[in-house]
Amino acid sequence: MIILSSVLSTGTLLLCLAMVLYIRNRKQRRNIIEDLLAGKVSGGFERNSNNNLRTENLDLPLFDLYTLAAATMDFSEDSKLGEGGFGPVYKLNELTLADETHRLQLDWPKRYNVIKGIARGLLYLHQDSRLRVIHRDLKASNVLLDHEMNPKISDFGLARSFGGNETEANTNKVMGTYGYISPEYASEGLYSTKSDVFSFGVLVLEIVSGNKNRGFSHPDHQLNLLGHAWRLFIEGKPSELISESIIESCNLFEVLRSIHVGLLCVQENPVDRPSMSDVVLMLGNEDALPQPKQPGFFTERDLIEVTYSSTQSKPYSTNECSISLLEAR
Template sequence: MLTDLSKNFTDRTHSALLDWPQRYHIINGIARGLLYLHQDSRLRIIHRDLKASNILLDNNMNPKISDFGLARSFGENETEANTNRVVGTYGYISPEYAIDGLYSVKSDVFSFGVLVLEMVNGNRNRGFCHPDHHLNLLGHAWRLFTEGRSSELITEPIAESCNLSEALRSIHVGLLCVQCHPNDRPSMSSVVLMLSGEGKLPQPKQPGFFTERTLVEANSSSIKNTSCSVNDSTITLLEAR
């Protein structure tokens, strides 16, 4: 029997039962799954809609990347492509894809980084609310990181019992993955090594789509034809010529 990872962000009881070793196992499993798609499969595959509801968990909490309806395969020497029709889910789409229609393996890396921060915090990036500011989850994680308070991002049910060094390292890696410029983001092979290693990590730069408002403004001014799913609905934004 398979369940989707998004239950951890809609069912608080289910989320509380998912302890840190399970979360860390899921994070590492997703990373290795993306590495296979990007590097080890016969064709390089870009998923383009990596999100919590497209990660299925088996009874042993092993993650399975699902729903390849929007995926694109690349030849051996291809690394990126451009489209006039952007598809995906708000909150997970990378800036260069949402604004310019440019997608690559680094687009999936951005989505993975969002997933990591969601796994640590227990809330979705899109719709995230905090009493002290109007930042989304990426902005909140970035603020805490720059202030040396990343431990405050860890969700309460696991905060006291989790492996703090693993959780902080996961947050750091997540922020490296959601950096604004794709060239700054690590490859998935580097991500797998960073998650499993103990060496010093590079300092991340500011995330892309720092707030939800930034995403809305970028879409309204730059995207001519966009089809994106928000939760289970689909919307299309058209810009007048």
């Protein structure tokens, strides 16, 4: 009886303590949510050494709890993409992957707006944001479209920021996605804004043609999409690259100009590639464009040979997922 009484007393005490901690934790979270909904927190927030909410003016967009709950179907497991070191990651039900532009049968005006929107987004990251940001993994599945087909660049897991006058950096850990990675980054670990420009060029050619760069096949040659677009361009037949699904809705001048700009962006030498500010101007005017030079990685064999020959190259993704070198914490 004494033992049983002691066990019951201890269990009751622990249960009461757990209840107190649970109620206290819920109260703290409710206070934070109320601050968010009341607009008292306008930027990023974190806990300081006294465990109090500390705000910072980070000039970041903030979504209230009700918006997030509605977008994720009340944080349903069906909306959960996965879970990492920072907690669960949910897909928002009003967003659609730009990766699906050809499957969604988007007409040319919508595709052109996607191209221009991605260009403006990259321009902001490279030039107009407080720090210069290199995305390093720009690809179709990392561009989201809202219900009005406005593109949003996402997934900054591999992004790097530069301060001051820095424009490039070198790494021994090459990370990215096959088909979008630039030649200088794959072979030398050198990344810069021009690395993102290369990826953007790949995206443009994919959106225009409705085909993926990786895995593209043609009965007349062994070139990938970049090589196929380059071959058609130098033969004076760039219009053959246009997806059949947008032929009726397209503005031929805009489509051909987009192909031209895309080829300028994927040139092998990063010095030859335009900046994103130049790209935005090119897409917005009718001035004459320079002739593009040979693209980098215009056959799938190019990247494979570079990977095996480079002592600096590290594993990169051979599918649509980005990977990095795993290290123990």
